[in-house]
Amino acid sequence: MHAEFYPISDFKLILSMALVVIVGSISALLKLGLLKSLLWGTFRTFAQLLLVGYALVWIFSLDSPILLLMILLIMCYFGARTAVKRTKGKAPRQMTFAYLSLAVSTFIVTFIVTGIIISADKWYTARIVIPIAGMVLGNSMNGLALALDRLFAEVRSHSGEIETLLALGATPWEAIRRRLQEALKAGMTPTINSLMVVGLVTLPGMMTGQILGGVNPTEAVRYQIVVMLMITAAAAIASLLMIILSYKRLFNAEGALLPELWTTVERKK
Numbered sequence: 543m544h545a546e547f548y549p550i551s552d553f554k555l556i557l558s559m560a561l562v563v564i565v566g567s568i569s570a571l572l573k574l575g576l577l578k579s580l581l582w583g584t585f586r587t588f589a590q591l592l593l594v595g596y597a598l599v600w601i602f603s604l605d606s607p608i609l610l611l612m613i614l615l616i617m618c619y620f621g622a623r624t625a626v627k628r629t630k631g632k633a634p635r636q637m638t639f640a641y642l643s644l645a646v647s648t649f650i651v652t653f654i655v656t657g658i659i660i661s662a663d664k665w666y667t668a669r670i671v672i673p674i675a676g677m678v679l680g681n682s683m684n685g686l687a688l689a690l691d692r693l694f695a696e697v698r699s700h701s702g703e704i705e706t707l708l709a710l711g712a713t714p715w716e717a718i719r720r721r722l723q724e725a726l727k728a729g730m731t732p733t734i735n736s737l738m739v740v741g742l743v744t745l746p747g748m749m750t751g752q753i754l755g756g757v758n759p760t761e762a763v764r765y766q767i768v769v770m771l772m773i774t775a776a777a778a779i780a781s782l783l784m785i786i787l788s789y790k791r792l793f794n795a796e797g798a799l800l801p802e803l804w805t806t807v808e809r810k811k
Contacts, residue, residue: 548754559584602669610668614652614675618645621679625687631694631803633791640686643783647682648675651776659768677748677769678776681733685777686784689729693785694803696721697792701804714793722785729781733774740770 562584569576601609622640629636652675656665665671697704700721707717740746741763749766753759792800 598668598672601672602667605667605669607666610666610671613668613672614648615645617675617679618648621683625683625690628687629691629694631691631698633694633788633800635791636690636788639784639787639791640690643686643780643787644679644682646783647776647779648679650779651678651682651772655768655772674772678772681773682776682780685729685733686780688732689725689781690784690788692728693721693725693788696724697799697803701799704799708797708799714790714797718789718792722789725785726778726781729785730774730778733777737770737774740766746770 562580566577566580568574569580601613618641621644622637625644626637626640652671655674655678656662656670660670660674662670697718704717704721708714746766746769748769749762752762752765792803794800
């Protein structure tokens with residue numbers, strides 16, 4: 543198969559702004575109130591990705607294991623902070639648990655993919671690890687945020703049931719187990735749905751990028767299969783760890799549900 547890479551020049555990159563102009567014009571004509579956010583988001587996309595591109599060139603040239611480890615830990619921190627900010631509820635040590643969950647899932651899944659499945663001669667190089675870890679972390683973060691948000695929602699909507707079970711002698715785990723199951727399902731559902739439609743409804747970004755870069759589609763498909771499976775595993779691991787680490791923090795020292803988790807109606811009673 544003849545492979546050819548088609549670079550995007552600075553002029554063509556600027557020309558792509560025409561797509562944003564079209565969307566902005568529609569927003570302005572229909573008075574959607576999205577023009578400011580659209581322009582700001584476009585600017586941030588250009589600035590952030592261009593900075594990341596130049597930073598990665600520098601990082602890849604150094605190829606330092608210590609620097610790579612520091613970058614991964616920093617990525618996990620920002621991922622944890624973003625995930626926690628997305629949730630409506632708060633619990634003690636929530637940020638710490640989110641960070642640990644994302645770090646563990648990211649390092650485990652990234653090592654399996656880069657060190658065992660890809661198994662390049664130097665699988666620990668930044669050029670290989672950072673792109674894989676970025677995809678793993680991004681999907682882990684989304685799954686964790688959904689699971690945590692659903693956990694608080696489930697506990698609030700079933701607080702009376704949980705307290706009743708506790709009053710009847712159930713342990714916190716027994717009283718909240720069904721709510722934990724629902725939270726874990728919420729964290730895993732988006733990635734499972736993606737598994738169902740990939741290739742039929744969507745051509746994922748990594749596969750599309752490889753094909754445009756000249757890689758044989760059959761090889762691009764193999765990589766995409768690995769990517770889909772790794773993000774599913776990462777989201778599951780991160781969500782499960784977060785739920786296991788967090789659920790006890792929803793109860794006080796006496797084993798009762800924290801007062802702030804009771805619904806408004808039940809508080810008035």
